[in-house]
Amino acid sequence: MTEDIEQVAQRYGRYTTFGAIVITLVWHIGYDLTVTVTGWDGFRWPVLAAVSWVAYTAIAAYAGVVLVRTYTGPTRVLELAIAVLAADVAVMVAGQPQDLLGPSNWGWGSVGWLGVMLFWNRPRWRSELTAFLAVNAGGMLAAMAVAGMLDRVSIAKYLMVMAGSITLQVGYMVGCHTLRVRAEDAVTLARRLAADDAWRESARSIHADRIRRYAAIRDVAESLLTQLADGADPGDPRVREDCTAGAMRLRRLITEREDVPDELVSALREHIDAAERRQVLVTAPPFGGSFPELPEGVREDLLRGPIEALDGARSRARVTVSAMSTMVSVAVVADNDDLPVSATPVREPSGVVVTYQRQGGEVWVNSIWQDP
Numbered sequence: 001m002t003e004d005i006e007q008v009a010q011r012y013g014r015y016t017t018f019g020a021i022v023i024t025l026v027w028h029i030g031y032d033l034t035v036t037v038t039g040w041d042g043f044r045w046p047v048l049a050a051v052s053w054v055a056y057t058a059i060a061a062y063a064g065v066v067l068v069r070t071y072t073g074p075t076r077v078l079e080l081a082i083a084v085l086a087a088d089v090a091v092m093v094a095g096q097p098q099d100l101l102g103p104s105n106w107g108w109g110s111v112g113w114l115g116v117m118l119f120w121n122r123p124r125w126r127s128e129l130t131a132f133l134a135v136n137a138g139g140m141l142a143a144m145a146v147a148g149m150l151d152r153v154s155i156a157k158y159l160m161v162m163a164g165s166i167t168l169q170v171g172y173m174v175g176c177h178t179l180r181v182r183a184e185d186a187v188t189l190a191r192r193l194a195a196d197d198a199w200r201e202s203a204r205s206i207h208a209d210r211i212r213r214y215a216a217i218r219d220v221a222e223s224l225l226t227q228l229a230d231g232a233d234p235g236d237p238r239v240r241e242d243c244t245a246g247a248m249r250l251r252r253l254i255t256e257r258e259d260v261p262d263e264l265v266s267a268l269r270e271h272i273d274a275a276e277r278r279q280v281l282v283t284a285p286p287f288g289g290s291f292p293e294l295p296e297g298v299r300e301d302l303l304r305g306p307i308e309a310l311d312g313a314r315s316r317a318r319v320t321v322s323a324m325s326t327m328v329s330v331a332v333v334a335d336n337d338d339l340p341v342s343a344t345p346v347r348e349p350s351g352v353v354v355t356y357q358r359q360g361g362e363v364w365v366n367s368i369w370q371d372p
Contacts (some may be wrong), residue, residue, distance in 0.1 A: 016176035022114040039104035052087040063117040108140040112169040130192040301352035306332040326371035
């Protein structure tokens with residue numbers, strides 16, 4: 001569920017970004033290019049208008065490439081914003097003064113869309129976009145004052161175009177930002193719920209493990225006490241062995257701690273319990289520490305050799321586990337005569353190295369994994 005919500009949030013971020021690019025380019029090609037071509041003869045300097053259009057297009061293409069890669073506006077945004085406003089002024093200068101509010105002066109209503117791309121998803125996009133649009137609006141108003149076009153009709157046209165374009169541009173950016181924020185909030189909430197579920201599952205697992213240990217402790221103590229109550233001779237070697245095995249198992253069960261259940265430790269404990277049921281004396285210090293995340297196949301390779309040694313133990317075994325942030329080691333010493341050993345370390349495909357050593361009637365198996 002969390003992954004699905006994260007994918008939805010990523011789609012919101014991706015497609016709203018693509019929408020900003022598409023709107024800007026379609027507007028610039030569909031409207032700006034059209035009015036530039038159709039009003040070519042009306043410009044004082046048509047080449048300047050064409051150069052401005054090309055410069056606008058180049059900046060839009062560059063910003064679009066950056067957005068597709070990073071979903072954030074370009075880093076050198078100040079220089080690009082100045083270049084865009086310069087192109088806007090060039091379009092004003094290229095036209096006739098009487099056409100300042102005409103269709104051929106496309107820059108002042110269009111550059112806001114390019115501003116949306118430049119300031120997209122930046123930390124201070126609100127203040128940056130506001131300043132950019134304010135400079136654009138102020139520049140157009142100054143040009144109208146120079147051209148002597150501050151009459152009521154001209155001011156009304158100016159306000160209508162400014163209000164319409166700014167509403168569309170800022171509205172799109174604010175709406176998309178709100179969508180992204182809500183999607184990110186949903187992802188955060190989903191992660192919290194997943195963490196709560198994992199914590200509850202961990203708590204249930206810990207509780208079940210405690211119940212298992214308490215039941216095992218009760219069974220061991222009950223069995224020993226029942227033998228003694230039934231008249232078993234404490235001096236009988238068999239009874240003494242049973243008491244020794246029971247005491248060792250009781251000590252291990254009482255000292256076991258597993259605040260964060262781990263599959264490797266759980267698998268080892270199952271085989272330790274099975275060995276103890278065969279009357280094998282197993283010494284196993286408490287498995288503590290924090291186990292790192294193991295790649296696929298590593299856990300199986302770590303356990304294979306030591307478990308074979310433990311499962312074949314005749315009467316005694318010692319199990320140790322060591323873990324650090326980048327290393328895990330599992331070792332077993334057992335009186336196992338049947339386990340085949342290798343004279344040289346065995347290197348598994350997963351990166352686990354297994355070392356064997358036999359001395360007398362005992363075999364030592366140590367498997368180690370280290371994060372490359």
